[in-house]
Amino acid sequence: MRTIAVVVNWNGGRENLACIEALLAQGDALEGVVFVDNASSDGSCELVERRYAQVEVLRNAENLGYGGGNNQGIARALERGAQAVLVVNNDLTFEAGCVAALQRALAAEATLGAVGPRVLTRGTKRIWAAGGALTWRQNLTTLRGFGELDGPAFRVDVDVDYLPGCALLLRREALEQVGAFDDAYFAYTEDVDLGLRLSRAGWRSRVVGSVAAFHAPSTSTGGGYNPRRKYMMAVNSIWFLRRYAGPREWGRFLLYDVATLPLLFVDGFCCGRLRAALAKAAGLVDGLRGKRITGAVVRPGAHWLW
Numbered sequence: 001m002r003t004i005a006v007v008v009n010w011n012g013g014r015e016n017l018a019c020i021e022a023l024l025a026q027g028d029a030l031e032g033v034v035f036v037d038n039a040s041s042d043g044s045c046e047l048v049e050r051r052y053a054q055v056e057v058l059r060n061a062e063n064l065g066y067g068g069g070n071n072q073g074i075a076r077a078l079e080r081g082a083q084a085v086l087v088v089n090n091d092l093t094f095e096a097g098c099v100a101a102l103q104r105a106l107a108a109e110a111t112l113g114a115v116g117p118r119v120l121t122r123g124t125k126r127i128w129a130a131g132g133a134l135t136w137r138q139n140l141t142t143l144r145g146f147g148e149l150d151g152p153a154f155r156v157d158v159d160v161d162y163l164p165g166c167a168l169l170l171r172r173e174a175l176e177q178v179g180a181f182d183d184a185y186f187a188y189t190e191d192v193d194l195g196l197r198l199s200r201a202g203w204r205s206r207v208v209g210s211v212a213a214f215h216a217p218s219t220s221t222g223g224g225y226n227p228r229r230k231y232m233m234a235v236n237s238i239w240f241l242r243r244y245a246g247p248r249e250w251g252r253f254l255l256y257d258v259a260t261l262p263l264l265f266v267d268g269f270c271c272g273r274l275r276a277a278l279a280k281a282a283g284l285v286d287g288l289r290g291k292r293i294t295g296a297v298v299r300p301g302a303h304w305l306w
Contacts, residue, residue, distance in 0.1 A: 006073030063295030065186035113174030113203025131160030162195020238287025
């Protein structure tokens with residue numbers, strides 16, 4: 001199965017090098033790597049160009065976001081004849097043989113549109129995600145196994161609602177039918193949206209639990225529970241609800257997410273994360289007001305909360 005990987009970068013520094021090294025170490029499983037740079041200013045794109053002549057680099061004059069950058073890379077991979085496209089965060093690495101195992105899984109069942117490995121938080125033995133579930137509650141979704149110790153329960157193959165965008169192998173025919181990411185999200189929630197579109201079109205998404213990838217989550221937006229990330233997730237949650245939710249789904253989200261904001265403020269105040277809690281509230285309001293995430297919005301200093 002001819003596979004090309006796509007890596008999107010925005011000021012990713014040296015994280016890109018470990019990611020590309022891990023991809024090249026997959027050997028013949030990969031036909032090539034397309035590296036999309038979203039107007040980085042830290043020299044990271046130039047570093048990749050100097051070190052990896054075999055990597056195709058696409059440069060953008062502005063930050064098109066995770067979805068927009070990946071869509072460029074996916075389109076290029078399909079132009080090059082890829083039968084499958086491997087979407088990879090630039091802060092992610094793979095264990096040996098991971099991509100080949102994903103290819104075998106995708107090729108084995110014609111109704112699989114996407115497969116991905118179980119993902120561990122780098123430097124730990126804990127699960128970051130073994131797929132995701134759409135709950136319509138807090139943050140709309142939950143990452144399966146998040147924070148739990150890795151073990152046999154996660155080393156099995158299982159169908160899921162969606163696969164996190166940090167590591168997924170997409171079948172060409174599925175992409176041609178439903179399209180790639182919705183780049184209007186800019187960053188966050190575009191993977192959930194894609195998973196739902198695949199499902200509604202009859203394609204399945206599956207975690208291949210026998211293989212693992214290692215992730216340093218959210219490094220491009222500051223990592224972890226930070227204001228910029230929480231703001232973007234909140235804005236995009238509202239837009240996702242606008243597109244897909246009925247009264248019942250809106251009710252669940254309002255009850256479990258919006259109504260619990262006072263508790264989130266108290267927890268944020270006690271734990272030194274009040275700015276992130278306020279950013280989430282601001283994102284919900286801005287989403288309801290019809291605001292979208294753009295490159296200008298996420299620049300450092302663009303908002304008083306970040």
